[in-house]
Amino acid sequence: MADYKEAPLATRPRTLDPNDYFNLSPEKRRADEERAALRANLKRQYQTQLNNPHRQELIEDPALTRWVFARTNPYPHFRPTFKTSMFGFMFGVAPLFALYFIFKTDRDRKEAQIKAGTRDRRLCLSS
Amino acid sequence: MLKILIPTMMLIPTTWLAPSKHIWPSALAHSLIIAIFSLLWLSSPGETGWWLLSNLMALDPLSTPLLVLTCWLLPLMILASQNHTSAEPVNRQRMYLMLLTSLQIFLIIAFSATEVLLFYVMFEATLIPTLILITRWGSQGERLNAGTYFLFYTLAASLPLLVALLILQKTTGSLSLLPLPYAAAFPLISVADKLWWAGCLLAFLVKMPLYGMHLWLPKAHVEAPIAGSMILAAVLLKLGGYGMMRMMVVLEPLTKELSYPFIILALWGVIMTGSVCLRQTDLKSLIAYSSVGHMGLVAGGILIQTPWGFTGALILMIAHGLTSSALLCLANTNYERTHTRTMMLARGMQMLLPLMTSWWFIATLANLALPPLPNLMGELMIITSLFNWSWMTIVLTGGGTLITAGYSLYMFLMTQRGPVPQHILALNPSHTREHLLLALHLLPLLLLILNPTLVWGWTA
Numbered sequence: 001m002a003d004y005k006e007a008p009l010a011t012r013p014r015t016l017d018p019n020d021y022f023n024l025s026p027e028k029r030r031a032d033e034e035r036a037a038l039r040a041n042l043k044r045q046y047q048t049q050l051n052n053p054h055r056q057e058l059i060e061d062p063a064l065t066r067w068v069f070a071r072t073n074p075y076p077h078f079r080p081t082f083k084t085s086m087f088g089f090m091f092g093v094a095p096l097f098a099l100y101f102i103f104k105t106d107r108d109r110k111e112a113q114i115k116a117g118t119r120d121r122r123l124c125l126s127s
Numbered sequence: 128m129l130k131i132l133i134p135t136m137m138l139i140p141t142t143w144l145a146p147s148k149h150i151w152p153s154a155l156a157h158s159l160i161i162a163i164f165s166l167l168w169l170s171s172p173g174e175t176g177w178w179l180l181s182n183l184m185a186l187d188p189l190s191t192p193l194l195v196l197t198c199w200l201l202p203l204m205i206l207a208s209q210n211h212t213s214a215e216p217v218n219r220q221r222m223y224l225m226l227l228t229s230l231q232i233f234l235i236i237a238f239s240a241t242e243v244l245l246f247y248v249m250f251e252a253t254l255i256p257t258l259i260l261i262t263r264w265g266s267q268g269e270r271l272n273a274g275t276y277f278l279f280y281t282l283a284a285s286l287p288l289l290v291a292l293l294i295l296q297k298t299t300g301s302l303s304l305l306p307l308p309y310a311a312a313f314p315l316i317s318v319a320d321k322l323w324w325a326g327c328l329l330a331f332l333v334k335m336p337l338y339g340m341h342l343w344l345p346k347a348h349v350e351a352p353i354a355g356s357m358i359l360a361a362v363l364l365k366l367g368g369y370g371m372m373r374m375m376v377v378l379e380p381l382t383k384e385l386s387y388p389f390i391i392l393a394l395w396g397v398i399m400t401g402s403v404c405l406r407q408t409d410l411k412s413l414i415a416y417s418s419v420g421h422m423g424l425v426a427g428g429i430l431i432q433t434p435w436g437f438t439g440a441l442i443l444m445i446a447h448g449l450t451s452s453a454l455l456c457l458a459n460t461n462y463e464r465t466h467t468r469t470m471m472l473a474r475g476m477q478m479l480l481p482l483m484t485s486w487w488f489i490a491t492l493a494n495l496a497l498p499p500l501p502n503l504m505g506e507l508m509i510i511t512s513l514f515n516w517s518w519m520t521i522v523l524t525g526g527g528t529l530i531t532a533g534y535s536l537y538m539f540l541m542t543q544r545g546p547v548p549q550h551i552l553a554l555n556p557s558h559t560r561e562h563l564l565l566a567l568h569l570l571p572l573l574l575l576i577l578n579p580t581l582v583w584g585w586t587a
Contacts, residue, residue: 050550058465058472059550068469071408091399099391099523106517124515 165198284333287326334367338396348415361448401530428509439508475547
């Protein structure tokens with residue numbers, strides 16, 4: 001293990017990087033321990049609920065609830081910026097005008113051909 | 128006509144006078160008998176013209192499939208609501224059933240009305256029971272907002288319709304649907320005539336809904352209880368389509384020019400709502416947006432006014448009614464077990480409830496318009512007649528079909544396949560009632576493969 005050399009472009013994980021392992025400042029270690037304590041608390045909460053023999057319902061994940069709410073209610077937080085206005089224009093306004101132009105010219109051309117008699121209008125059942 | 132209407136009205140005393148043990152079985156049996164009798168309407172004496180004609184009501188090839196669908200749906204709604212209302216006091220359950228029944232009565236009169244004003248009054252009347260269902264029996268706080276959107280969008284759009292109908296009454300002297308196709312065409316030239324044209328159609332377009340005015344639909348679908356969602360998706364949207372098909376006759380010379388914006392909105396709506404479906408987290412919301420897309424195709428088919436367009440629209444309306452209602456019932460079975468509509472929380476259902484997966488599969492295949500189901504037949508006829516109208520529409524309708532297949536598959540794979548979430552301990556097994564409910568939804572759909580002439584309207 002001591003003479004393990006990783007691949008030239010790889011990075012060592014933080015816990016195995018010798019610079020990080022031996023030179024930790026006390027503040028960093030305290031912060032790390034605090035975070036580990038929070039994580040352990042959440043894990044304990046989850047496992048209490050998971051292993052509760054009287055539990056009938058789903059375990060609620062508050063982060064998921066917040067995420068679902070955020071996905072479904074973006075409207076109060078909408079800010080009209082250049083990017084969002086461009087999106088709205090490109091997908092909501094411009095296609096309507098473009099399609100009107102396309103369909104109108106196509107059908108007017110068809111109508112002009114019918115009036116001039118150049119269009120092949122044999123019996124068409126599938127109209 | 129009366130032999131269906133009077134038993135439906137008698138369903139109200141049935142729900143109020145039955146002893147509390149027998150409310151649901153007796154209401155279910157009563158409505159199922161009415162539904163089976165309504166199937167007799169399908170044996171029509173002729174391909175065109177009206178039958179069962181009376182002073183105010185009649186049947187014709189356009190209204191018969193929609194009426195049979197409505198009558199068929201009431202026992203299904205009662206079956207679906209049995210579970211979530213079981214915790215409520217008895218009188219509230221009776222109230223619920225009475226609301227469903229009154230909605231049914233209004234819908235039967237609306238679809239069979241021979242006078243356009245009677246249709247309009249019933250069209251408005253259906254809003255009240257639906258509003259009460261959504262705002263009283265929905266499950267989240269957003270239901271109030273949903274009820275407001277639903278009521279005011281539809282009401283505001285239908286007031287111009289009332290004015291337009293009164294103008295029509297004044298100029299023609301009668302609003303009866305029987306002579307309307309044979310009336311002389313009106314010289315519609317001024318700007319006021321164009322506004323009259325828009326007024327006639329706006330209510331139905333908002334009801335369908337058309338893409339730009341569809342905001343009420345996802346809210347109403349998501350917040351409504353299961354019976355409310357079923358009746359909304361399966362029948363109330365079709366009221367809009369039916370009204371449009373009836374009114375098209377009198378709107379004639381202007382429609383060639385003025386319908387372009389609405390056809391474009393409808394077709395672009397297919398693409399946009401399909402794309403929105405691909406990123407939905409809420410299952411019922413996905414089904415609601417897919418309804419908007421399908422109804423956009425129906426609106427496009429009706430607005431181009433060709434025989435195949437109308438036929439395709441009618442077939443798609445019936446097939447979509449059954450399919451959408453089946454999908455909403457399936458979503459409800461998930462909701463009753465997990466009390467969440469988030470798709471990610473109820474994955475891997477195939478491992479847990481394998482029989483339900485078969486129903487999910489058939490309903491998903493119906494939603495993505497698999498041949499030979501009538502969904503495909505309707506969509507194909509609409510797409511073909513739109514192609515004849517202008518060849519560029521194939522880009523929009525083809526892309527729409529592709530996206531529909533995409534999100535239907537996404538919905539199926541998300542709910543059925545994949546790893547089972549670790550926090551799901553125990554789910555109630557599938558009840559026989561739920562299997563019966565879905566069988567009664569999907570069996571008519573499969574049987575319609577064999578005899579599509581029942582639902583294709585006037586095209587003989």
